[in-house]
Amino acid sequence: MITGKNYIGNVLSSTGLTTFKTFNPIKNIENEYVFTEASQEEIEVAVSLADEAFKEYSTISGVKKSEFLNEIANQIENLDDELLKIYCEESGLTKERAISERGRTIFQLRSFANLVKKGSWVNAVIETSDISRKPIPKVDLRKMLIPLGPVVVFGASNFPLAYSTAGGDTAAALAAGCPVIVKSHPMHAGTGELVASAIINAAEITGMPNGVFSNLNSSGIEVGTILVQHPQIKAVGFTGSVQGGRALFNLASQRPEPIPVFAEMGSVNPVILLPKALQNSGEKWAKTYANSVTLGSGQFCTNPGLMLGIKSAELTNFINLLAKEISKKEPTCMLHPTIYKAFETKKEQIINQEGVYSLVENSTNIIQNFGRPSVLKVDGTQFLQNTKLHQEVFGPFSIVVQCENLNQLEEIISKLEGQLTGTIIATPEELNSYKSIAEALQNRVGRIIFNGVPTGVEVCVAMQHGGPYPASTDSRFTAVGVQSIKRWVRPISFQNWPNNLLPDELRNENPLHISRLVDGKQTTKNS
Numbered sequence: 001m002i003t004g005k006n007y008i009g010n011v012l013s014s015t016g017l018t019t020f021k022t023f024n025p026i027k028n029i030e031n032e033y034v035f036t037e038a039s040q041e042e043i044e045v046a047v048s049l050a051d052e053a054f055k056e057y058s059t060i061s062g063v064k065k066s067e068f069l070n071e072i073a074n075q076i077e078n079l080d081d082e083l084l085k086i087y088c089e090e091s092g093l094t095k096e097r098a099i100s101e102r103g104r105t106i107f108q109l110r111s112f113a114n115l116v117k118k119g120s121w122v123n124a125v126i127e128t129s130d131i132s133r134k135p136i137p138k139v140d141l142r143k144m145l146i147p148l149g150p151v152v153v154f155g156a157s158n159f160p161l162a163y164s165t166a167g168g169d170t171a172a173a174l175a176a177g178c179p180v181i182v183k184s185h186p187m188h189a190g191t192g193e194l195v196a197s198a199i200i201n202a203a204e205i206t207g208m209p210n211g212v213f214s215n216l217n218s219s220g221i222e223v224g225t226i227l228v229q230h231p232q233i234k235a236v237g238f239t240g241s242v243q244g245g246r247a248l249f250n251l252a253s254q255r256p257e258p259i260p261v262f263a264e265m266g267s268v269n270p271v272i273l274l275p276k277a278l279q280n281s282g283e284k285w286a287k288t289y290a291n292s293v294t295l296g297s298g299q300f301c302t303n304p305g306l307m308l309g310i311k312s313a314e315l316t317n318f319i320n321l322l323a324k325e326i327s328k329k330e331p332t333c334m335l336h337p338t339i340y341k342a343f344e345t346k347k348e349q350i351i352n353q354e355g356v357y358s359l360v361e362n363s364t365n366i367i368q369n370f371g372r373p374s375v376l377k378v379d380g381t382q383f384l385q386n387t388k389l390h391q392e393v394f395g396p397f398s399i400v401v402q403c404e405n406l407n408q409l410e411e412i413i414s415k416l417e418g419q420l421t422g423t424i425i426a427t428p429e430e431l432n433s434y435k436s437i438a439e440a441l442q443n444r445v446g447r448i449i450f451n452g453v454p455t456g457v458e459v460c461v462a463m464q465h466g467g468p469y470p471a472s473t474d475s476r477f478t479a480v481g482v483q484s485i486k487r488w489v490r491p492i493s494f495q496n497w498p499n500n501l502l503p504d505e506l507r508n509e510n511p512l513h514i515s516r517l518v519d520g521k522q523t524t525k526n527s
């Protein structure tokens with residue numbers, strides 16, 4: 001049941017004065033529930049509970065954390081239709097999408113449960129002492145990863161489940177041993193509260209300390225700003241706009257004790273179209289890309305917002321086919337009126353730039369909150385001169401750049417901002433003969449794709465979701481897959497520490513039977 005209150009640890013509370021409602025973009029009306037923004041006092045209590053909980057939760061066994069994470073997954077499953085209903089009402093997304101996103105969320109939670117149960121993720125390294133070493137005897141050193149402390153997670157507007165309350169950032173932080181305070185996204189506060197209730201139930205069932213999780217409502221930036229600046233908060237996870245992510249990054253780095261902000265932000269996900277591939281299968285790629293550009297109303301961080309080719313009859317043909325395919329797509333509901341308005345405004349701004357041609361005659365039948373898909377074209381020289389054309393337009397939008405020649409294509413790629421993904425559409429022979437293009441692209445992206453689409457982010461260990469700024473604030477880490485746990489930990493070395501006082505992961509007898517690097521050999525044996 002949705003109450004509109006905040007979870008301050010396991011207590012529902014609403015002492016704040018500011019209230020707000022979520023919005024149903026399909027019906028174009030407010031939803032019924034009234035949410036109370038977290039008060040300063042509630043923020044303070046949530047943080048001090050998290051700080052207190054950290055003392056116990058940071059040392060809890062991997063098996064216990066795994067029980068907790070699996071129980072969160074069970075509790076989310078138990079929410080059943082109530083969760084799906086509010087998800088659709090608050091996002092305009094379909095029930096099928098809600099079911100698939102819930103599946104992804106549960107899969108992520110169970111993947112982290114599995115990881116921490118096995119335990120080897122802590123990267124234990126042991127170098128035993130050598131007192132006979134001359135001239136200086138070697139000390140005993142043992143290193144492993146430990147949690148950072150309480151983490152603040154900002155829910156993402158475009159993934160109300162998989163990158164919000166119990167999404168990837170939260171699951172990874174809880175797996176690492178960090179209490180989490182979620183700054184719920186105001187567009188889906190009801191979805192957030194239901195999922196928060198599942199986490200709180202799971203915490204109680206599995207005996208986790210109170211304060212291991214809190215969920216705070218907000219309708220503006222104040223709650224998030226206070227949290228990021230709070231001395232007891234030790235790291236931040238964020239998915240959203242470059243402006244929002246950068247503002248939080250700046251705040252965090254200006255604190256007396258700076259803390260890391262792992263923000264996943266803007267990306268236009270360039271697609272390089274090479275001539276032979278377009279000649280062989282131009283029609284297939286036009287259809288594939290019309291689908292990818294419009295998938296989920298284009299509201300994916302991996303949406304292909306930029307396509308680059310070399311001027312030729314094949315490219316012209318591809319552009320015409322793509323425009324034809326996109327024209328067939330109906331407008332689809334976007335997440336929220338503000339996201340819809342931002343899309344329409346940014347799209348218009350780009351269309352009005354010099355040398356830009358719109359290729360799709362948008363129907364004049366405007367439905368409120370329904371984004372009309374758009375594809376534009378521009379010459380390479382104009383694109384190079386006008387960096388406004390390089391910016392993300394969040395929605396069903398893409399711009400095709402017609403480069404004069406290979407050199408210009410390479411120059412454009414090397415001048416692009418950092419990206420989550422880059423794709424090359426080519427024959428295998430072309431990929432081999434255009435090596436400089438692939439190399440230039442690799443330097444700008446976190447994931448490079450051959451003959452595919454960037455949308456659809458597989459949750460697995462080999463996934464890299466993050467790229468050079470502004471795709472993310474730290475390209476060394478991924479926000480998807482179990483390796484994202486590394487954002488919430490730091491290494492510590494124990495020198496000459498008594499065996500019986502070491503963490504289990506580093507003890508001689510290896511009681512957890514985890515894989516460790518002992519004197520240069522990877523092993524599950526004793527040290």
Ligand code: NAP
Pocket residue numbers: 154155156157158183184185186218219220221222224225239240241242243244245247248264265266267300301302338339342343394
């Ligand atoms: P957003 O505006 O970046 O907001 C995300 C979250 O951060 C919200 O909870 C927001 O709080 C908070 N926030 C934003 N600026 C802040 C600041 N200066 N200080 C403290 N907190 C701040 O993103 P959004 O609401 O999800 O969507 C808006 C736009 O972001 C979209 O139109 C799109 O351009 C972009 N976006 C990009 C991606 C991507 O993956 N590339 C994903 C989602 C959104 P409040 O809402 O409470 O103010």
